[in-house]
Amino acid sequence: MSGHDDVPDWAPRSARDSGGFDTPHVFLGASDPGGVPDRRRTPPPEAGEPFDAFRRPEPAARPPGPAHAAARPGRRALPGGRPPRRVGGVLLGPLAGAVGLVLLTGAAAYAFGAVGGGCSGDDAVTLDVAAAPDIAPAVIRAASRFDDAGHEVDGHCARARVRAVEPAAVATLLSGKGVVSEVAERPDVWIPDSSLWTELAGSGRGGADAAFTTLGSAASTPIVPAMPRGLAVQLRNLGAPEQPSWTELLAAAGTASNADEDPAAGTGDGVIPPHLFRLQVPDPDRSATGMGTLMLAGALLDGAPGGEARFAGVVRAIREGVAVSVKAEFDAFDPAVGRDKADRYPVALVPEQALFAYNARRSDAPLTAVYPAEGTVFLDHPVTVLAADRAKAAAAGLLWKALSDTAALDDVQRLGFRTPGGAAPAAFSARTGLDPRAPRALPAPPAAEVRRTMQSWAQLSLSIRMLSIIDVSGSMDRQVAPGVTRLQSTVRTAQGGLSLLPDDSELGQWIFSTELAGDRDWRELVSVGPLGQRLGSATRRQRMLSAFAQIRVKKRGDTGLYDTVMAAFDYMKRTYKPEYVNSILLWTDGRNEDRNGPSLAQTLDHIRREYDPERPVLINMFGNGDDVDVNELRQIARLTRGDAYVAETPGQVQALFLKALSQRVSP
Structure with a gap:
């Protein structure tokens, strides 16, 4: 999506429009040697107007007086009877995101059906061109020159109709994710702002759209x-x-x-x-x-x-x-x-x-x-041919030549783009904060990497709702490093993980051993809720930090693992929120030692029966020490598409925790 519309409209439509030496100077861009134009002569663009570097400035109002009292003839029209025109208006509609790509309730679109050289009639080869709004003004000018050139394909004249459309809208249509009213039909030529869109759109139907043909780049930035x-x-x-x-x-x-x-x-x-x-x-x-x-x-x-x-x-x-x-x-x-x-x-x-x-x-x-x-x-602005029709594909090739000639490259540079080869506009300088030297371009990722990364974003950007449970049995008092016990190592890692979670995440904290609250093996320290929510005089985040600081080992306490896991799973399922990733993180240094509690078989059977793929609760377990039965932990966690991780040093605990946090959504 281009999305920027804070732009100047002072520059002339073409170099020859600037006039000769006796023509008043017109501001051409951010680093024009003449400086900023007089605001009294050139009114600033209205808020929300798109970047249109090809608009003529309005003439200054003449002061009243005898020399100007007489009526003057109107401005002469341009050749062909066309008055000076503004190019590049754009209407931005509301957008709504969707997982994977995007579903839109509206899209930026404007259409120009420039027809030149007498090309008209039903038998004309008409290209429907969808261009990203940032580059659309230059594409429109190139299409106008293309029309005026009188190209023919298979004995029929060729013309181009250009619309400025948000790339996300076209990608949504092509990927089969939805249909936007402004882009109800597949365009013949698509010029998004980046090849990333074509990579995503081409993967939407199992490779059915892999026939996209990219002719080259129209501009780069x-x-x-x-x-x-x-x-x-x-x-x-x-x-x-x-x-x-x-x-x-x-x-x-x-x-x-x-x-x-x-x-x-x-x-x-x-x-x-x-x-x-x-x-x-x-x-x-x-x-x-x-x-x-x-x-x-x-x-x-x-x-x-x-x-x-x-x-x-x-x-x-x-x-x-x-x-x-x-x-x-x-x-x-x-x-x-x-x-x-x-x-x-x-x-x-x-x-x-x-x-x-x-x-x-x-x-x-x-x-x-x-x-x-x-x-x-x-962002490479690829010129992509989507038309399957042979005549339209041939016409698209001719349009590509118009988009890559000297006049078109001049146009894109006047908009502030670099050429496909990286050449900067003359306006770029240290004084304007823009370096004319092209930065190093990182390699373009393959389509599979684009899809994988966007899937990771869809998962990781979801808010998380997590219940953290820390083992406080007696063995957690053992040292894992000089001056550092297993409990201290675990708490420090949990504190670091807390810093990764934004305030709209929901978090709660339990501890467990055996008989912490009567016959119950677990006890709630902080209820599950938004970290930014105030609980009395402090936020839940502050309550969590305070709880971490006060956690102590229960001397001679054993590990009531199974009873705690079942209670936590039932609680998170009962309070499930679909807009969150609902998960449990349990930290322990051993295996179940509660002889009066459920067995492993009973625990597995309970979770297997209660797990609901429509209301998934993810269990991840972290073992710290050489007494951990990783097979036991893994059997429980994998029933929920989670996993178990075992470490023996504080550094390993932290690394594994961060890895689990980054993979917290099940496939």
Whole structure:
């Protein structure tokens, strides 16, 4: 999804429209040497208007007086009787996300049926072109030139009808996920902002749409972090490199607004202070920029130690700062919004082209692009042929030539795009916060990786509802490292896991041994509910931290495992909430020792009978120590599509916990 509409409309429609040396200067972009246009001569665009770099500025009103009192003739029309026209209006409708791709109640769309060279009639070969709104103005101009050229295919004239449509809407249609009113029929040519959309759309029907033919890229723009210039200066003063790493940036963005430490955020030992940023990312279900951010994180963390857990942390950061569109990201830079309660600066991941457009309009408060050292993901705007008809496919090939000629490349650069080869517009400079040097492009992920990553996002971005249960039997007092007992190691890991969960997650805490409350083997410390909910004078998160600090071993207590598991499973099923991942995390250092409780066979039979795939409750178990019967734990957990993990050191406990948290949704 393009989603940005903070854009200038001062530039002329083409170079030849600029006139000769005696023509008044017209502002051409963010870094025009002439500076910002006089606002008295060129009124700013209305809020919500799309980027239209080809609109003529309105003439300045002439002052009253004798020299202008006489009536003047009207402006002459352009050749062919056409008055100067505005190109590129767009109407953004409401969007609604869906798991996997997106289901939409409306989509951005506008149509231009430019017909030139006398091409008309029912026998004309008419191409229906759906273009992403950010590049649509340039595509419309190329289509107009294409029409005027009088192309013929099989003895029939060829023409193109261009509509600006959100890529998510077309992808939804092609994947079979739904039908949007503005895109009720499959277009002949599709130009989304990224090949990520074509990868997803082509997988929607078991490969039935694998016949998509991509002719090439119409334009490119990298995904970059955008920040206020004051923040960029502050980072330089701290000693941050000109091209900081993504790891440093994500660690500074933080994935734990409610804790001082986040196991998924990396070491945090760089020159950039932790939790300095408030990260803004457009919704990956609706935006190629959001999808590209996930692909970038996956590529950088692939094969790295703790990669899965750190990816879960990145998802957490994205989820906390998700925006409905790129425009909404830019709204966060409004001085009226400012820094958040945690005193963090907004930093947005945006297309470089959108940043160019924003700076052209907001020259009073420009932003700076950061180009990370590892490189980034590019939005490549692929020209994709969907038509099965041979004549239309041939016409699409001719249109592709119009989209890749010099005039078209000039048009996309004037919109703030780079050429497919990475050449930047002349307006890019250090003064405008944009580097003309192309950043390194990370390799495009294969279709299978795109699908896997988006499935992980769909799972990990769901809110979680979890009951944590910690073993406090006597053996938990044994040391696993100098000065560290099994219970202390477990509690520290649980505290770290708490920092990974946002405030809308629901969490509760039990402890268990034998006969903790009369004949009952378990006891509730904190009820299950939203972490941000206030319970008296403190939030549930604070109550959890307080409970962790007060947990103590029951001397001579045994392990009442089976009775506790059955009670916890029944409770979570009874209070099940479908909008959450409902799960149990049980921590123990041994095997069941309650002779008066149920047997393993009785426990397995109970869970097998009570498990409801329509109301699934996931059980994960963590064994700490050499007394754990992993086979026993695994038999119970796998009945719910969960698993058991065993570790012998504090570091292994933490690593396995983070791995389980990142895989908390059953297939």
